Amino acid sequence: MYIIGIDVGGTHTDAALLQGTQVVALAKVPTDHGDLFSSTRQALEDILVQYPGDGPLKLQLSTTLSTNAIVEGRGVPTQVVAVPGPGVNLDSLRFPFPVHKLSGYIDHRGREAAPLDPVELNGLRDVLGSGEGEAAAVVGKFSQRNPSHEQVIGAELEKWYRGTISLGHRLSGRANFPRRITTAYLNASVAQQQLGFVKMWKDVLGKLNIPLEDVLILKADGGTMALQESALKPIETILSGPAASTMGVQALTSREDANYLIVDIGGTTTDLAVVVEGEVLYERDGAVISGYRTLVPAVLTRSLGLGGDSELHFSPDGIRVGPRRAGKPVCLGGEGLTPTDAVTALELAQVGSRSQAVQALEDQARQLGVDWPELAERIIQAFTAQLARAVEDLYRELESIPLYTVREVLNPPDLRPTAVVGLGAPAPVFIPKLAQFLNLPYEVLPFSAGANAIGAAAAQATLGLTLHADTELARITLPELGRQEEIRRPLFFDLAKARSRVEEELKELAQAQGYQDAEIYVVEEESFNMVRGFRTVGQRHMVRAQLRPQVRRVRG
Amino acid sequence: MAQEPVVGLVFFPAFDWAISPDHPERQERLLYTRDQIQEEGLFDHPRIREFRPRLAEDREILRTHVVLPSLERNITESHRIAAGGTIVAADLVVDGTVDRAFALLRPPGHHANRFVHGARGFCVLNNEAIMVDHLRHRLGADLRVAIVDTDAHHADGTQDVFYNDPGVLHISLHQDGRTLYPGTGFTFERGGPGAFGQTVNIPLPPGTGDEGMLMALEEVVLPILEDWRPDLVINAAGQDNHFSDPITNMGFSAQGYAKLTDLLQPDIVVLEGGYSIESALPYINVGLLLALAGLDYSQVEEPGGLRRPIQSRAITKQVEETCREVLQLWKTREQADLKSEFGPGPFYERRRQIYYDTDNIYESQQEYIRLCPSCPGWRVVYTTSTRNQEPVAALLLPWQPCASCRGEAEEQREKLQGDKRLTQIIWQEPA
Numbered sequence: 001m002y003i004i005g006i007d008v009g010g011t012h013t014d015a016a017l018l019q020g021t022q023v024v025a026l027a028k029v030p031t032d033h034g035d036l037f038s039s040t041r042q043a044l045e046d047i048l049v050q051y052p053g054d055g056p057l058k059l060q061l062s063t064t065l066s067t068n069a070i071v072e073g074r075g076v077p078t079q080v081v082a083v084p085g086p087g088v089n090l091d092s093l094r095f096p097f098p099v100h101k102l103s104g105y106i107d108h109r110g111r112e113a114a115p116l117d118p119v120e121l122n123g124l125r126d127v128l129g130s131g132e133g134e135a136a137a138v139v140g141k142f143s144q145r146n147p148s149h150e151q152v153i154g155a156e157l158e159k160w161y162r163g164t165i166s167l168g169h170r171l172s173g174r175a176n177f178p179r180r181i182t183t184a185y186l187n188a189s190v191a192q193q194q195l196g197f198v199k200m201w202k203d204v205l206g207k208l209n210i211p212l213e214d215v216l217i218l219k220a221d222g223g224t225m226a227l228q229e230s231a232l233k234p235i236e237t238i239l240s241g242p243a244a245s246t247m248g249v250q251a252l253t254s255r256e257d258a259n260y261l262i263v264d265i266g267g268t269t270t271d272l273a274v275v276v277e278g279e280v281l282y283e284r285d286g287a288v289i290s291g292y293r294t295l296v297p298a299v300l301t302r303s304l305g306l307g308g309d310s311e312l313h314f315s316p317d318g319i320r321v322g323p324r325r326a327g328k329p330v331c332l333g334g335e336g337l338t339p340t341d342a343v344t345a346l347e348l349a350q351v352g353s354r355s356q357a358v359q360a361l362e363d364q365a366r367q368l369g370v371d372w373p374e375l376a377e378r379i380i381q382a383f384t385a386q387l388a389r390a391v392e393d394l395y396r397e398l399e400s401i402p403l404y405t406v407r408e409v410l411n412p413p414d415l416r417p418t419a420v421v422g423l424g425a426p427a428p429v430f431i432p433k434l435a436q437f438l439n440l441p442y443e444v445l446p447f448s449a450g451a452n453a454i455g456a457a458a459a460q461a462t463l464g465l466t467l468h469a470d471t472e473l474a475r476i477t478l479p480e481l482g483r484q485e486e487i488r489r490p491l492f493f494d495l496a497k498a499r500s501r502v503e504e505e506l507k508e509l510a511q512a513q514g515y516q517d518a519e520i521y522v523v524e525e526e527s528f529n530m531v532r533g534f535r536t537v538g539q540r541h542m543v544r545a546q547l548r549p550q551v552r553r554v555r556g
Numbered sequence: 557m558a559q560e561p562v563v564g565l566v567f568f569p570a571f572d573w574a575i576s577p578d579h580p581e582r583q584e585r586l587l588y589t590r591d592q593i594q595e596e597g598l599f600d601h602p603r604i605r606e607f608r609p610r611l612a613e614d615r616e617i618l619r620t621h622v623v624l625p626s627l628e629r630n631i632t633e634s635h636r637i638a639a640g641g642t643i644v645a646a647d648l649v650v651d652g653t654v655d656r657a658f659a660l661l662r663p664p665g666h667h668a669n670r671f672v673h674g675a676r677g678f679c680v681l682n683n684e685a686i687m688v689d690h691l692r693h694r695l696g697a698d699l700r701v702a703i704v705d706t707d708a709h710h711a712d713g714t715q716d717v718f719y720n721d722p723g724v725l726h727i728s729l730h731q732d733g734r735t736l737y738p739g740t741g742f743t744f745e746r747g748g749p750g751a752f753g754q755t756v757n758i759p760l761p762p763g764t765g766d767e768g769m770l771m772a773l774e775e776v777v778l779p780i781l782e783d784w785r786p787d788l789v790i791n792a793a794g795q796d797n798h799f800s801d802p803i804t805n806m807g808f809s810a811q812g813y814a815k816l817t818d819l820l821q822p823d824i825v826v827l828e829g830g831y832s833i834e835s836a837l838p839y840i841n842v843g844l845l846l847a848l849a850g851l852d853y854s855q856v857e858e859p860g861g862l863r864r865p866i867q868s869r870a871i872t873k874q875v876e877e878t879c880r881e882v883l884q885l886w887k888t889r890e891q892a893d894l895k896s897e898f899g900p901g902p903f904y905e906r907r908r909q910i911y912y913d914t915d916n917i918y919e920s921q922q923e924y925i926r927l928c929p930s931c932p933g934w935r936v937v938y939t940t941s942t943r944n945q946e947p948v949a950a951l952l953l954p955w956q957p958c959a960s961c962r963g964e965a966e967e968q969r970e971k972l973q974g975d976k977r978l979t980q981i982i983w984q985e986p987a
């Protein structure tokens with residue numbers, strides 16, 4: 001089996017061809033921001049030259065289409081229909097898009113506490129308009145516990161609304177009404193564009209005349225989804241670039257540590273990610289993109305304004321690096337001194353003209369009254385120290401994540417790394433120094449340039465499902481499937497039954513999407529006895545299962 | 557107070573701990589509150605920051621309590637986490653990390669006295685009291701702290717801990733003790749000789765609703781606070797005064813609670829009781845958090861057909877009368893004749909029987925307080941209980957004792973050491 005991974009980056013679009021666990025070829029073309037499709041296609045054609053054609057092929061794409069549309073505010077005009085009920089005043093949240101409120105309320109157990117108002121429902125036509133070239137998101141509070149209000153409104157819109165419709169419960173089974181509103185809003189706003197993208201690729205692939213088995217799209221959680229599925233949930237494709245990079249690291253590292261730190265040092269930024277017990281950590285609630293807080297499962301990354309081309313600030317207190325980019329380093333013809341110049345001058349790496357770097361360092365060193373090699377050392381020191389502080393801050397933040405049981409407080413999870421794995425052009429210089437600072441072993445990865453594309457190729461499917469069961473109400477809800485069912489024998493529906501039920505559903509869903517042999521496991525579960533008046537009246541279970549996130553281990 | 561206050565939330569629902577499976581203090585108690593806060597997006601709000609609790613250390617607990625026969629025999633880790641989490645909340649405010657803090661945690665503490673033989677009213681350790689002593693340990697004994705306890709039950713434990721402590725003003729608003737556990741909290745309970753008048757009880761008739769609670773707050777509590785000028789205001793926020801609570805008879809609502817919080821502007825809020833876990837707690841806690849953070853709470857209400865009863869005229873009149881009486885007692889507290897209250901001295905003697913409902917224990921206490929003109933006075937307490945039948949004596953020094961009180965207490969200790977009947981002699985000196 002061959003896999004092509006393509007990652008559309010800010011400056012370059014990278015492609016990697018894997019055969020099994022072997023990197024066969026890499027390719028690179030400049031990204032054309034005016035026409036992402038054509039540069040992506042170019043990268044594909046370049047790498048296809050290296051494809052010997054002696055086995056089936058799979059294509060895995062990390063695109064920036066939805067990310068860019070959101071960041072640049074280019075989604076279609078989108079309105080939200082919300083069913084907030086009592087609680088936080090939605091107006092006070094100041095969403096930067098129109099939100100129309102309907103009466104009705106689903107409570108925390110998923111019971112209808114107040115019905116929808118048919119008159120208001122009828123009035124939606126006047127409020128939303130025909131929907132031509134537009135989109136609408138429908139989101140109710142606690143719709144993950146009972147999607148019926150969203151479904152009724154959705155069905156009403158289906159009758160006459162001509163734009164795209166996104167329903168909140170289909171996008172996430174997790175709690176957080178404001179984030180669900182934002183997620184559904186963004187999803188609706190880019191859905192039309194993603195549909196066009198899917199059609200375009202189907203066209204192109206039909207003409208390529210290669211034995212293409214499958215096209216998969218990379219998601220923010222570092223997993224893949226089917227091309228067709230991405231038209232329904234385009235919001236899951238955001239921020240797949242940073243996710244691809246962490247997947248690349250997991251694919252390429254030779255370290256066997258359960259916990260390690262990923263440090264991707266670039267020209268403008270350094271990105272941190274954290275692996276715990278062999279899996280990369282996710283954001284607690286979901287991805288944040290361009291100030292929008294969503295429920296999209298996403299690899300946790302922290303981006304620091306610290307890179308090879310960062311500005312340097314000199315003061316009596318010492319040297320501060322970043323957070324802004326200085327432009328090109330002096331050794332490459334730029335104006336302002338950068339960490340890259342210090343590295344070049346000390347001959348720790350060869351970038352551009354060393355003499356220009358030395359000259360610029362000498363000028364600055366004279367003002368500070370030190371030798372230039374001393375200054376260069378100090379710059380590298382300052383960079384390393386800032387990076388180490390940011391690493392410490394990140395772990396401290398992760399270690400302050402609240403714990404809700406006595407067991408966890410007595411035995412908090414161990415997140416601390418036992419190794420540092422680095423990549424990026426400046427990594428060979430800074431990673432050893434950072435590792436020394438943190439007193440940890442390290443590894444610097446090869447293929448710094450192509451790691452994202454390798455990550456895109458090495459990623460495997462992720463898919464998750466949530467099940468809420470309330471045995472007193474005798475009801476099961478599977479929000480992502482939009483299904484509710486009665487529990488026939490509630491007395492016997494225990495946590496084990498809930499668990500096997502969601503596993504079966506997920507298995508079926510995975511098979512329908514073509515993932516035959518994926519391993520399913522429970523990521524989160526809770527179960528409570530419900531007692532009323534000193535009598536147990538039922539149990540409440542929540543189980544979330546997913547395909548185990550996996551990465552193909554790759555050799556260079 | 558900052559225009560846009562940031563609230564530190566120490567949420568610890570103890571999802572794996574219960575007094576017993578069917579007890580009101582069970583795993584499920586804060587489940588629906590968690591669900592509601594999560595769904596409202598408040599854990600995620602930029603003005604609300606969540607923090608992890610920690611275990612309280614022995615010395616932090618023993619600065620406040622005398623625990624018999626030992627700490628380990630009485631408490632579980634969850635008690636340490638609730639007390640430690642409350643300390644975390646206070647430290648967040650004192651450190652300036654946040655503007656206000658809410659310790660939304662269990663098990664509660666306000667029925668726990670200074671002496672602990674077991675659990676009373678579901679409480680073993682008094683979370684607020686441990687926190688207040690921790691704050692004085694950090695910031696100095698001069699700190700003036702006001703505790704306003706709004707739980708439906710009289711905060712008899714907190715009252716007991718600070719009964720003779722001039723650094724603390726303790727105000728308890730509760731359902732009249734003639735109609736509810738623990739049967740105390742009358743207006744004539746006004747504190748010991750060292751802090752007379754600083755125990756303020758506002759008993760409210762069953763059926764008191766938002767109007768009555770807010771009236772007592774505005775007419776009595778706020779003027780008293782204005783008068784006493786505390787450095788910190790703590791709200792012991794029991795939520796069992798809600799109209800849907802199964803074990804009380806009050807008529808308070810979520811909207812009323814949010815308004816109360818907004819008026820009181822507490823620095824630190826600590827959860828106490830509240831057992832209407834589905835119909836009240838989720839909404840009260842959302843309203844309380846919003847009010848603390850200075851956010852819009854106008855839309856917070858109990859959903860679907862749950863309507864609070866209207867407070868009757870008769871009740872309003874009764875509340876008005878109590879308010880007048882309490883305010884009058886407050887204004888005249890300095891003119892009170894302490895000799896007629898506590899006798900001519902040199903000691904005031906008090907004998908008490910204390911019932912521990914949760915663990916079914918009876919305690920007998922005999923207490924002697926030195927009436928001292930220059931400090932609140934040292935104390936000696938003899939205690940036995942049906943659980944700890946061998947008598948124990950404790951010598952209690954106040955914060956900032958005078959030299960002669962310290963000397964006398966030390967002499968007394970030596971005397972007691974010769975007394976073969978005593979199994980333990982405890983020396984408690986807060987610092």
Ligand SMILES: [Zn+2]
Pocket residue numbers: 707708709794796828829830
């Ligand atoms: Zn209570």
Ligand SMILES: [Zn+2]
Pocket residue numbers: 928929930931932933934957958959960961962
């Ligand atoms: Zn004295």
